[in-house]
Amino acid sequence: MFATRQISSIAKRAFSTSTSSNAAKVAVLGAAGGIGQPLSLLLKQSSLISHLSLYDIVNTPGVAADLSHINSNSKVSGHVPANDGLKEALTGCDIVVIPAGVPRKPGMTRDDLFNTNASIVRDLAVACAEHCPKAHILVIANPVNSTVPIVAEVFKKANVFDPKRLFGVTTLDVVRASRFVSEVKKVSTEDAKITVIGGHSGVTIVPLLSQSGHSFTEEEVKALTHRIQFGGDEVVKAKNGTGSATLSMAFAGARFTNSLLEATVAGKKNIVEPTFVQSDVFAKEGVEFFATNVELGPNGVEKIHPVGKVNAYEQGLIDAAVPELKGNIAKGKAFIKA
Numbered sequence: 440m441f442a443t444r445q446i447s448s449i450a451k452r453a454f455s456t457s458t459s460s461n462a463a464k465v466a467v468l469g470a471a472g473g474i475g476q477p478l479s480l481l482l483k484q485s486s487l488i489s490h491l492s493l494y495d496i497v498n499t500p501g502v503a504a505d506l507s508h509i510n511s512n513s514k515v516s517g518h519v520p521a522n523d524g525l526k527e528a529l530t531g532c533d534i535v536v537i538p539a540g541v542p543r544k545p546g547m548t549r550d551d552l553f554n555t556n557a558s559i560v561r562d563l564a565v566a567c568a569e570h571c572p573k574a575h576i577l578v579i580a581n582p583v584n585s586t587v588p589i590v591a592e593v594f595k596k597a598n599v600f601d602p603k604r605l606f607g608v609t610t611l612d613v614v615r616a617s618r619f620v621s622e623v624k625k626v627s628t629e630d631a632k633i634t635v636i637g638g639h640s641g642v643t644i645v646p647l648l649s650q651s652g653h654s655f656t657e658e659e660v661k662a663l664t665h666r667i668q669f670g671g672d673e674v675v676k677a678k679n680g681t682g683s684a685t686l687s688m689a690f691a692g693a694r695f696t697n698s699l700l701e702a703t704v705a706g707k708k709n710i711v712e713p714t715f716v717q718s719d720v721f722a723k724e725g726v727e728f729f730a731t732n733v734e735l736g737p738n739g740v741e742k743i744h745p746v747g748k749v750n751a752y753e754q755g756l757i758d759a760a761v762p763e764l765k766g767n768i769a770k771g772k773a774f775i776k777a
């Protein structure tokens with residue numbers, strides 16, 4: 440249901456309504472990339488955005504010129520590093536979405552991207568802390584389990600950290616889970632709402648199929664769990680060295696950004712999305728960031744939902760996720776502290 444409803448309502452807004460009076464400035468950093476371009480296209484259709492600000496180290500003037508001909512009401516600007524481009528892109532931003540960074544090739548883990556992407560995300564976070572310290576920051580760049588703590592540490596160093604405004608985008612995991620379960624159970628995706636908790640890599644992705652209202656055989660649970668945890672690898676393998684998920688990620692990133700806009704700009708209530716945030720849910724186990732369903736409100740995180748009832752199999756998945764997550768988070772924090 441979400442997909443159809445979202446696309447038709449976005450399309451309607453684009454062609455029949457004007458931009459909301461308190462609409463937001465939204466920046467996409469990495470906007471010329473595989474995710475950045477389709478994500479920017481989807482965001483261009485939102486009437487809750489007044490200014491779509493596109494930043495990349497290359498090619499954003501062209502992407503911005505192209506998108507700017509679409510007759511929705513938002514302004515589009517393109518920025519590259521020259522002439523204070525990053526400062527221009529970020530100043531006045533309400534939301535910053537960060538898909539900047541390299542994607543995986545076959546045989547790599549998301550953690551293998553750390554060496555390249557950690558410094559990209561750090562430098563962009565430093566600029567956000569300086570030019571738009573109150574913006575909501577949505578991190579897509581992998582490894583999300585480490586890049587989110589990196590942004591947090593940068594913001595803490597600059598004394599501007601607000602944990603309610605920092606999100607790791609894990610929406611693709613629930614989008615995949617919904618699709619895969621709908622295929623197995625032969626139901627509409629509307630009837631396949633799956634909670635996915637934890638983080639965004641391999642065993643840290645924990646689907647809670649027992650909460651879905653469907654019954655599964657043991658074999659189905661194992662196969663679905665594996666497919667949801669390693670769905671990213673399916674795409675990396677199929678793209679055969681040319682990248683990872685871009686189009687489904689753009690869809691998922693737009694879904695999360697639109698939900699945040701609905702909560703912050705449109706003041707809608709009961710907007711719930713899964714996301715990797717600073718959380719108390721597993722704080723006792725030493726896990727500072729964790730993805731669960733989160734209610735979004737005018738200031739970002741409104742309420743972090745608990746994990747809820749899990750069965751023994753899912754408890755085993757959580758037990759496997761916790762140490763891995765702890766390590767990923769510590770690695771991100773140590774990168775900035777060092």
Ligand SMILES: NC(=O)C1=CN([C@@H]2O[C@H](COP(=O)(O)OP(=O)(O)OC[C@H]3O[C@@H](n4cnc5c(N)ncnc54)[C@H](O)[C@@H]3O)[C@@H](O)[C@H]2O)C=CC1
Binds near residue numbers: 469496540559580610
């Ligand atoms: N959170 C999630 O669920 C997902 C995350 N990803 C991650 O998203 C990231 C981007 O993936 P793609 O768009 O496929 O890669 P891509 O290589 O197609 O695009 C990345 C873009 O970032 C730009 N870039 C590099 N350094 C930059 C900097 N310092 N400032 C601004 N822009 C910079 C590049 O010029 C390029 O246009 C990867 O790290 C990938 O692993 C991908 C899919 C899902």
Ligand SMILES: O=C([O-])CC(=O)C(=O)O
Binds near residue numbers: 542543549
């Ligand atoms: O698999 C990757 O590297 C990209 C990603 O995070 C995903 O598709 O979930």
